[in-house]
Amino acid sequence: GNRRSTEDFEIGDVLGEGSYSTVTLATTVHPPYRQYALKVLDKEHIKRERKTKYVLIERDTLKTLDGHPGVIKLWWTFQDEWSLYYVLEYAENGELLKWIKKYGSFDLRSARYYVAQILSAVEYMHEKGVIHRDLKPENILLDRNMRVKITDFGTAKLLRQDEIKDGQPAPAEVQPGGRPRARSFVGTPEYVSPEILSEGRESSFSSDFWALGCVLYQVLAGHPPFQARTEYLTFQKIINLQYDFPPGFPAHARDLVEKLLVVDPLARLGGDPANGNGIEAIKSHPFFTERLRPTRSSLSEAGAQ
Ligand SMILES: NC(=O)Nc1ccc2c(c1)=C(Cc1cc(-c3cccc(C(=O)NCCN4CCCCC4)c3)c[nH]1)C(=O)N=2
Numbered sequence: 001g002n003r004r005s006t007e008d009f010e011i012g013d014v015l016g017e018g019s020y021s022t023v024t025l026a027t028t029v030h031p032p033y034r035q036y037a038l039k040v041l042d043k044e045h046i047k048r049e050r051k052t053k054y055v056l057i058e059r060d061t062l063k064t065l066d067g068h069p070g071v072i073k074l075w076w077t078f079q080d081e082w083s084l085y086y087v088l089e090y091a092e093n094g095e096l097l098k099w100i101k102k103y104g105s106f107d108l109r110s111a112r113y114y115v116a117q118i119l120s121a122v123e124y125m126h127e128k129g130v131i132h133r134d135l136k137p138e139n140i141l142l143d144r145n146m147r148v149k150i151t152d153f154g155t156a157k158l159l160r161q162d163e164i165k166d167g168q169p170a171p172a173e174v175q176p177g178g179r180p181r182a183r184s185f186v187g188t189p190e191y192v193s194p195e196i197l198s199e200g201r202e203s204s205f206s207s208d209f210w211a212l213g214c215v216l217y218q219v220l221a222g223h224p225p226f227q228a229r230t231e232y233l234t235f236q237k238i239i240n241l242q243y244d245f246p247p248g249f250p251a252h253a254r255d256l257v258e259k260l261l262v263v264d265p266l267a268r269l270g271g272d273p274a275n276g277n278g279i280e281a282i283k284s285h286p287f288f289t290e291r292l293r294p295t296r297s298s299l300s301e302a303g304a305q
Pocket of ligand 1: 018152
């Protein structure tokens with residue numbers, strides 16, 4: 001049958017390491033020789049750290065999202081005595097973060113190319129009831145054609161069908177005594193939204209749009225908007241909206257960042273679909289629709305075509 005095992009793959013370089021998983025290049029040993037990213041999860045570690053829920057969410061979320069070009073594809077899963085194995089799509093050019101560091105920052109045309117693809121993948125996730133909750137340049141991969149592939153859904157939230165009412169998850173059940181439900185997960189400090197930090201709220205679709213604003217800022221500025229020596233100081237900057245733009249930051253991009261980095265999730269661009277402020281409000285922003293003046297390089301590229 002088509003059951004797979006580690007015998008079917010030649011294991012190559014390590015592509016990434018997580019707290020309880022390692023991703024390596026894996027090439028099939030039988031033709032057609034194909035390259036995959038093999039994510040190996042240690043069963044003992046998962047049990048000890050009580051991460052079973054996250055492991056199952058990742059598999060279910062990837063299956064739910066299968067078929068969109070902007071989301072990493074899960075081909076197969078299998079296990080042995082010690083590990084779980086996810087055979088995932090290989091994105092040859094790796095993390096967007098590496099390219100931001102390599103180039104320092106992107107020009108406006110490149111920034112729009114990448115952010116538009118990220119937004120398209122996020123729109124698809126939300127339509128399927130998935131909140132990523134940890135969008136950041138490390139989880140935005142690039143394939144051999146530099147096309148965006150979003151990965152790492154281990155901390156995503158998969159809403160039940162009834163929860164996808166007007167694009168917001170049901171308000172977190174409040175325990176007797178008024179305390180919000182114990183917080184399930186908080187993303188990476190630099191990209192986590194204020195409502196999660198200050199009210200311990202559950203993530204919503206709007207939390208992904210906050211992270212998108214941080215990524216847009218970062219591809220043009222070369223660093224994230226909120227960064228400090230410690231997590232606590234980073235969190236303070238976020239809840240106090242303490243950031244500024246470097247000189248020369250393009251005007252339309254600045255306007256879009258200012259409309260995404262808004263503390264109130266409902267007032268954030270795209271944050272309140274029930275009241276006409278849905279993802280279309282982001283897609284129709286001048287950052288995506290403005291005609292860009294041809295630059296010398298784009299003219300020569302156009303000439304070459
Ligand atoms: N947490 C997760 O789920 N992590 C995942 C999941 C799926 C996945 C994943 C991570 C991948 C990570 C990845 C990392 C890299 C990578 C790592 C280090 C360097 C490079 C790199 O320099 N790429 C440039 C071109 N190379 C140069 C060397 C020969 C091959 C092509 C890529 C490529 N792909 C991947 O391809 N697919």
